[in-house]
Amino acid sequence: MNGHPHHASSPRPCRLTEFKQVLLEALAVALIGGIIALAANAISPRGLNIARNYFPGSAHGVVTPPPLSPIAGLRQKGLQWIDGSKARLLFKDPRYAQQRVAFIDARNDEEYRHEHIPGAYPFDPYYPTKFLATILPLCQGAEEIVLYCNGGDCEDSQFAALTLRDAGIENKKLFVYVGGITDWTNRGYATEIGERNSGNIVPGVP
Numbered sequence: 290m291n292g293h294p295h296h297a298s299s300p301r302p303c304r305l306t307e308f309k310q311v312l313l314e315a316l317a318v319a320l321i322g323g324i325i326a327l328a329a330n331a332i333s334p335r336g337l338n339i340a341r342n343y344f345p346g347s348a349h350g351v352v353t354p355p356p357l358s359p360i361a362g363l364r365q366k367g368l369q370w371i372d373g374s375k376a377r378l379l380f381k382d383p384r385y386a387q388q389r390v391a392f393i394d395a396r397n398d399e400e401y402r403h404e405h406i407p408g409a410y411p412f413d414p415y416y417p418t419k420f421l422a423t424i425l426p427l428c429q430g431a432e433e434i435v436l437y438c439n440g441g442d443c444e445d446s447q448f449a450a451l452t453l454r455d456a457g458i459e460n461k462k463l464f465v466y467v468g469g470i471t472d473w474t475n476r477g478y479a480t481e482i483g484e485r486n487s488g489n490i491v492p493g494v495p
Contacts, residue, residue: 359441359467368450371435371464373472379435380406380478391431393424395438395449396470406437406473407481407490414449421456428458440469 363370371379384390385408392409394401401411410427412420428434434453438445450463466472474480479493 359444362444363447363465363467366447366451367460368447369460369464370467373466373468373476375464376435376437376466376468376473377476377478379433384432388427388430389432391427391434393428393434393436393449394470395436395445400439402483404470404474404480404482404491405485406470407479408486409437409481410485412436412449414445414452417452424453425456425458428453428462431462433464434458434462435464435466437466437469437473440467440471443469 360370379385379390380392382390385392392406393412394405394409395412395414396405397413397415398411405411410420410424412424436446436449436453438449446465446469450465454460454463468475470480477494480491481487482489482491
């Protein structure tokens with residue numbers, strides 16, 4: 290023994306306690322740095338506008354493309370289209386009475402009976418088997434076929450044209466009337482109520 294009293298060494302802090310202290314210091318530094326960065330961004334004329342949506346039309350980082358216009362959608366599917374003036378010329382064509390020009394209404398039965406282009410054949414493409422026995426021979430013998438629905442965003446006439454094309458009708462004979470019955474009635478043209486050739490005609494411009 291050396292004669293000096295023995296002093297017990299003081300206990301070292303727990304490693305977990307040290308870690309917590311370092312973590313708190315790091316969080317404090319990060320918080321202060323973030324506040325300084327936001328302040329600098331607000332002062333700078335080139336700062337980012339945090340409230341601004343830099344990806345308009347996107348949700349969850351996915352950019353949604355704008356919807357196709359009806360004509361662009363037809364072109365993408367390889368289909369032809371006509372407007373109301375061309376549809377009127379085909380309706381008044383003498384071949385219409387001979388069924389060498391055909392009009393096909395691609396809406397449901399209720400819409401068809403409410404009002405349709407005079408002499409147009411009903412063809413709901415969602416129930417094709419109900420109509421194909423009549424529609425296919427008609428289309429095979431016709432030189433030009435006009436398909437229509439409600440117009441605008443309605444794509445039932447496109448679906449009907451694709452259904453007939455898949456059934457073997459030549460694409461060059463198929464024409465989608467993009468304005469549909471809405472454009473037809475807005476132009477003041479005559480319509481028919483009830484079944485095809487019911488004779489119940491709503492008069493329109495000559």
